[in-house]
Amino acid sequence: xxxxxxxxxxxWKENPCTVQEAEALASEVAEATKQAGDVGxxxxxxxxxxxxxxxxxxxxxxxxxxxxYFEEKGAYTGAVSTAMLSSVGCTYVLCGHSERRTVFRNDxxxxxxxxxxxxxxxxxxxxxxxxxxxxxxxxxxxxxxxxQLSKDLKGVTGEEMKRIVVAYEPVxxxxxxxxxxxxxxxxxxxxxxxxxxxxxxxxxxxxxIIQYGGSVTPDSVDALMAMPDIDGALVGGASLDGAKFxxxxxxxx
Ligand code: PEP
Numbered sequence: 001x002x003x004x005x006x007x008x009x010x011x012w013k014e015n016p017c018t019v020q021e022a023e024a025l026a027s028e029v030a031e032a033t034k035q036a037g038d039v040g041x042x043x044x045x046x047x048x049x050x051x052x053x054x055x056x057x058x059x060x061x062x063x064x065x066x067x068x069y070f071e072e073k074g075a076y077t078g079a080v081s082t083a084m085l086s087s088v089g090c091t092y093v094l095c096g097h098s099e100r101r102t103v104f105r106n107d108x109x110x111x112x113x114x115x116x117x118x119x120x121x122x123x124x125x126x127x128x129x130x131x132x133x134x135x136x137x138x139x140x141x142x143x144x145x146x147x148q149l150s151k152d153l154k155g156v157t158g159e160e161m162k163r164i165v166v167a168y169e170p171v172x173x174x175x176x177x178x179x180x181x182x183x184x185x186x187x188x189x190x191x192x193x194x195x196x197x198x199x200x201x202x203x204x205x206x207x208x209i210i211q212y213g214g215s216v217t218p219d220s221v222d223a224l225m226a227m228p229d230i231d232g233a234l235v236g237g238a239s240l241d242g243a244k245f246x247x248x249x250x251x252x253x
Pocket of ligand 1: 011169173174175176177213214215216234235236237238
C-alpha cells in the first residue's frame with residue numbers, strides 16, 4: 001500500500017500563449033517542488049512547450065503530453081505520436097481527458113488505442129474517467145466509471161495496469177469551481193480500486209495510483225489528499241498559477 005508515491009500533475013490545457021510564459025511558470029513550479037515532500041510532480045504543457053519547459057525545470061519536474069495519436073508516423077496532419085512524446089522526454093500522457101472525449105469526440109475505442117500506444121513506448125498513461133452532471137444526478141457515477149474502465153483498459157495486462165495512473169475527474173467539477181467532497185471522491189476511488197481488483201487482482205489494484213481531478217485548489221487539496229484512496233491530484237486551472245500550484249504540491253499531511 002505504501003508503495004503508492006503521491007503524484008500531482010498540472011494540465012495546462014491550451015495555455016499559456018507564449019513560450020516565455022511557459023518557461024517562467026515551469027521555473028516557478030520547479031522551485032516549489034524543491035521544498036515539497038516525497039511527491040512526484042508532472043507538468044503537462046502544450047506540445048510546442050514540452051522541450052523548453054523541461055529545460056526550464058532543470059530536472060525538478062517530469063513532463064507529460066496532453067494527448068497523442070495511436071499511429072506512430074505517417075500522413076496524419078496535425079497528429080503527434082507516442083514515439084515523438086517519448087523522444088522528447090515525456091514520462092506521462094493524458095488519455096481520455098473529458099475535453100478530448102467531448103470537444104474532440106474521442107470515443108473509448110480511440111482512447112484504448114492511445115493508451116496502448118503509450119504503454120508500448122514505455123510511458124505511463126494517465127487515464128481520465130468520470131461522470132457528467134446528468135449521470136451524477138442520476139446516481140450513475142460509479143457505473144459510468146466501471147464502463148469507461150472496462151472499455152478503455154481492454155487488452156491491458158495486470159503488469160501493465162501497475163504503470164497506469166487513473167484520474168477520477170467528475171466532469172461537473174472540471175473548471176467549474178465545484179469540487180467533489182473528499183468523502184464522495186474517496187467513495188468513488190474506493191469503488192474504482194475495487195473494480196480494478198475484480199478486473200485484475202487485489203495486488204495490482206493496491207499499486208495503482210488514483211488521482212482526483214476537478215477544481216483542486218490550495219484550499220481543497222489537503223482534505224482530499226488525506227483520504228486513503230486519493231493518491232494525487234490532476235490540476236487544471238490552479239496549475240497555471242505558480243504560487244497556487246506550489247502550495248498544492250506542498251499539500252499538508
Ligand atoms: C482538468 O482539466 O483535468 C481539471 C481538473 O481542471 P480544473 O482543475 O480546472 O477543474
